[in-house]
Amino acid sequence: MTSTSSTATASTATTSASTTSASTTSTPAENSSAEKPSAEKPSVQKPSAENPSVLRLAVIIGSNREGRFGPVIAAWLLDRIRERADLMAEIVDVADAQLPTTFARPPQAGPHEVARTLEAADAFVVLTPEYNHSFPAALKNLIDWHYTEWRAKPVAFVSYGGVSGGLRATEHLRQVFAELHATTIRDTVSFHNAGASFDDEGRHREPAGVNAAAKVMLDQLVWWGEALREARAARPYAG
Numbered sequence: 001m002t003s004t005s006s007t008a009t010a011s012t013a014t015t016s017a018s019t020t021s022a023s024t025t026s027t028p029a030e031n032s033s034a035e036k037p038s039a040e041k042p043s044v045q046k047p048s049a050e051n052p053s054v055l056r057l058a059v060i061i062g063s064n065r066e067g068r069f070g071p072v073i074a075a076w077l078l079d080r081i082r083e084r085a086d087l088m089a090e091i092v093d094v095a096d097a098q099l100p101t102t103f104a105r106p107p108q109a110g111p112h113e114v115a116r117t118l119e120a121a122d123a124f125v126v127l128t129p130e131y132n133h134s135f136p137a138a139l140k141n142l143i144d145w146h147y148t149e150w151r152a153k154p155v156a157f158v159s160y161g162g163v164s165g166g167l168r169a170t171e172h173l174r175q176v177f178a179e180l181h182a183t184t185i186r187d188t189v190s191f192h193n194a195g196a197s198f199d200d201e202g203r204h205r206e207p208a209g210v211n212a213a214a215k216v217m218l219d220q221l222v223w224w225g226e227a228l229r230e231a232r233a234a235r236p237y238a239g
């Protein structure tokens, strides 16, 4: 690993979060969509062939709700990734994926762009809100449309929501990714009362804690990503 990350860009934004803690109940207020309006879509950090040793991340935005908060979280994460020389990232957005909810692939269809991005990735970060104590249906659909793309690769989670910070969504996703032969990263970042934690420009009001949590998570993701990339190259994963 090492090298430099390639192109940057990306809007600013930040969020509040912590790596663990979980509430066990939610209130009706949690289910409201009274978050701030969604930010502009974050720009994409494109992987570069110039730096093949850099770990290629696919950052998956798991919400497609109108007025969603997800792009603010994504922009915050891209800022953290941009600070590092060992990572580069490409966005996979469920809002753009346009994957049918029936598993009927058009006969002439080639590999979907999403599939190509996931296949090329060494590691994933899934950004998930919490909807009714779990993760969004559109995210599950995107996961289910793919199989080999996830195998023997690490998956990290950034969650957000009401008082729970999306932690239940993350724990549900761990079960799903275990079935897909993926390895989930222990430490996560979770944004409790996410909307209120950012200012109108998408900057986190108290970024130290969440930024530190992101470093821990990304350090672990890099370790696993490099280890599994080497292992897949030395001995293809047989399942």
Ligand SMILES: Cc1cc2nc3c(=O)[nH]c(=O)nc-3n(C[C@H](O)[C@H](O)[C@H](O)COP(=O)(O)O)c2cc1C
Residues within 6 Å of the ligand: 026, 030, 031, 032, 033, 034, 035, 063, 064, 065, 067, 068, 069, 070, 071, 129, 130, 131, 132, 133, 134, 160, 161, 162, 163, 164, 165, 166, 194, 195
């Ligand atoms: C249908 C729905 C269900 C929700 N359920 C929960 C919940 O169970 N727990 C929670 O903490 N927040 C819940 N929320 C609040 C969302 O997590 C929060 O609004 C978040 O910003 C949604 O992500 P998005 O704006 O990117 O779609 C819910 C929101 C919606 C729209």
